[in-house]
Amino acid sequence: MDQLETAARYDFASGHNPPSIGNACDARRMLGVPLDAHLLVIEDDAMIAWMVESLLEDLGFSSISLAASGEDAVAAALVRAPGLIISDIHLGSGMDGVTAAATIVSACSAPVIFITGYSIAQARPRVEAAVQGASLLRKPIQSAELETAIVHAFSARGAH
Amino acid sequence: MSELHDLRSESLGSVLRTALDAVVVMRTDGTIAGWNDVAERTFGWSFRDASGRRMSDLIIPERFRADHEKGLAHFLATGEGPVLNQHIEIHALHRDGRELPVELSITQTSQFGEPVFLGFLRDISERHEAALRQDLMIGELNHRVKNLLGVVAGIAHMTAKSSASLADFEPAFSGRLMALGKAHEILTAATWERASLQTLVDDLLGTMATADPPRATANGPNILLEPKHVLSVSMILHELMTNALKYGALSVPNGHISLSWAVDHKGLSIEWLETGLVLLEQLQRKGFGTKMIERTVAHELKGTSETHWRPDGLTFRFSFTPTTGG
Numbered sequence: 001m002d003q004l005e006t007a008a009r010y011d012f013a014s015g016h017n018p019p020s021i022g023n024a025c026d027a028r029r030m031l032g033v034p035l036d037a038h039l040l041v042i043e044d045d046a047m048i049a050w051m052v053e054s055l056l057e058d059l060g061f062s063s064i065s066l067a068a069s070g071e072d073a074v075a076a077a078l079v080r081a082p083g084l085i086i087s088d089i090h091l092g093s094g095m096d097g098v099t100a101a102a103t104i105v106s107a108c109s110a111p112v113i114f115i116t117g118y119s120i121a122q123a124r125p126r127v128e129a130a131v132q133g134a135s136l137l138r139k140p141i142q143s144a145e146l147e148t149a150i151v152h153a154f155s156a157r158g159a160h
Numbered sequence: 161m162s163e164l165h166d167l168r169s170e171s172l173g174s175v176l177r178t179a180l181d182a183v184v185v186m187r188t189d190g191t192i193a194g195w196n197d198v199a200e201r202t203f204g205w206s207f208r209d210a211s212g213r214r215m216s217d218l219i220i221p222e223r224f225r226a227d228h229e230k231g232l233a234h235f236l237a238t239g240e241g242p243v244l245n246q247h248i249e250i251h252a253l254h255r256d257g258r259e260l261p262v263e264l265s266i267t268q269t270s271q272f273g274e275p276v277f278l279g280f281l282r283d284i285s286e287r288h289e290a291a292l293r294q295d296l297m298i299g300e301l302n303h304r305v306k307n308l309l310g311v312v313a314g315i316a317h318m319t320a321k322s323s324a325s326l327a328d329f330e331p332a333f334s335g336r337l338m339a340l341g342k343a344h345e346i347l348t349a350a351t352w353e354r355a356s357l358q359t360l361v362d363d364l365l366g367t368m369a370t371a372d373p374p375r376a377t378a379n380g381p382n383i384l385l386e387p388k389h390v391l392s393v394s395m396i397l398h399e400l401m402t403n404a405l406k407y408g409a410l411s412v413p414n415g416h417i418s419l420s421w422a423v424d425h426k427g428l429s430i431e432w433l434e435t436g437l438v439l440l441e442q443l444q445r446k447g448f449g450t451k452m453i454e455r456t457v458a459h460e461l462k463g464t465s466e467t468h469w470r471p472d473g474l475t476f477r478f479s480f481t482p483t484t485g486g
Contacts, residue, residue, distance in 0.1 A: 044459075044460070045307070045310065045311055045314070045460070046392075046452075046455045046456045046458075046459040046460045047311050047314030047315050047318065047452075047456075048310045048311060048313075048314045049314075049455075049459060050314060050318055050452075050455055051313065051314035051317045051318060054317065054318065054321060055317075066459065068459045068460065068462070090303065090307075092388060115310075117302075117303045117304075117305075117306035117307040117310060118303055118306075119302070122299075138306070139306045139307060139309060139310035139313075140306075140309045140310040140312070140313030140314075141310070141313070
């Protein structure tokens with residue numbers, strides 16, 4: 001691992017490009033959003049988790065934890081309380097995203113954004129019953145939708 | 161109360177008695193006059209139990225009883241009976257309290273001496289369960305498709321980020337999509353149960369393994385992987401293969417890949433060995449593929465991976481715990 005990290009980065013494929021000018025503008029536009037907030041992403045699929053992480057980095061966030069299961073997410077939240085949770089709903093076997101987010105929020109209140117492959121109509125009643133004020137995005141997600149949901153999550157929070 | 165004597169199964173007439181459906185004869189006052197053998201089996205009440213009881217108390221779930229009584233009174237008063245002479249699907253009550261879906265048709269007849277209602281009821285539990293299963297499968301399929309679109313979007317996004325140009329993006333992206341497609345094909349052939357690692361490997365190595373002399377060899381015990389592990393392992397092997405073709409053992413004339421796996425108390429270890437290379441620094445890659453492999457091993461397989469560089473090549477090994485049974 002260490003050897004890989006220090007291996008020559010001769011290619012362009014780091015996946016962690018420095019923010020471009022466009023990204024900097026995006027970050028400035030996200031008024032009222034604390035970019036130093038710690039984000040917890042709960043998603044069992046590595047590619048989707050990576051994409052969400054990358055989109056969040058592009059928006060200007062730098063403190064992001066990834067959890068592949070509900071159990072891992074709850075454990076991660078105990079180590080560091082998240083300022084925002086972004087979670088898939090279905091996480092394979094074990095605790096699902098709604099239960100994980102509700103468990104975490106009951107201990108340290110944080111806004112929650114769910115991303116789901118289920119139909120929104122199917123997921124909404126359960127999500128709303130479990131986590132008040134949570135928003136719901138459909139897979140596959142788009143950067144603009146995610147950004148809007150994040151701005152909304154923090155502004156709704158500020159209004160409380 | 162009724163002038164009509166009881167209609168035992170034997171006296172229902174051969175047609176009704178031998179009917180494959182439950183036959184229930186109800187008097188206009190709502191009591192049961194007839195009840196065949198199928199009705200006994202379907203609802204759990206013998207004819208002796210059922211005879212003379214109100215039909216609604218016996219086989220209509222409580223929540224529908226008031227409507228039933230109202231409908232009967234309405235028919236007797238007006239002659240209007242919207243549920244008569246057609247097939248309807250409704251829930252009936254079994255003696256043990258469970259409800260069963262039935263297909264019901266009601267006709268009116270006077271053939272037993274006074275006007276009675278003749279009900280034919282067919283237990284459609286199996287059809288109902290099949291329909292529910294189908295709904296469930298469609299829902300699951302829909303969820304799976306949307307999740308897969310999420311994965312494709314993720315692959316597209318990350319491949320685009322790691323590509324210097326569209327010319328770089330296209331083959332890298334379509335290669336990953338093809339690997340995903342192949343893994344799904346293998347899983348579909350295995351009806352989304354466990355699939356064999358050997359099948360996955362044979363598919364990946366293809367002509368590399370069958371060439372003379374072979375450019376790649378594979379060796380390991382027969383092991384079945386659960387669907388999500390099949391997807392993860394196939395994406396990992398695809399990235400290893402792509403790297404080998406671009407910079408590794410398959411980019412030089414005498415390079416060779418040896419893929420092997422073993423199971424021990426710690427789990428499954430898969431080893432990817434490239435030999436026949438001379439330029440070590442070309443191998444020391446930290447590209448998108450390598451990152452994708454590391455992430456997939458850690459995030460999806462909850463396993464570990466390590467790479468050892470040698471003057472003539474490299475060894476990449478990853479280990480994880482496959483679920484047993486199934």
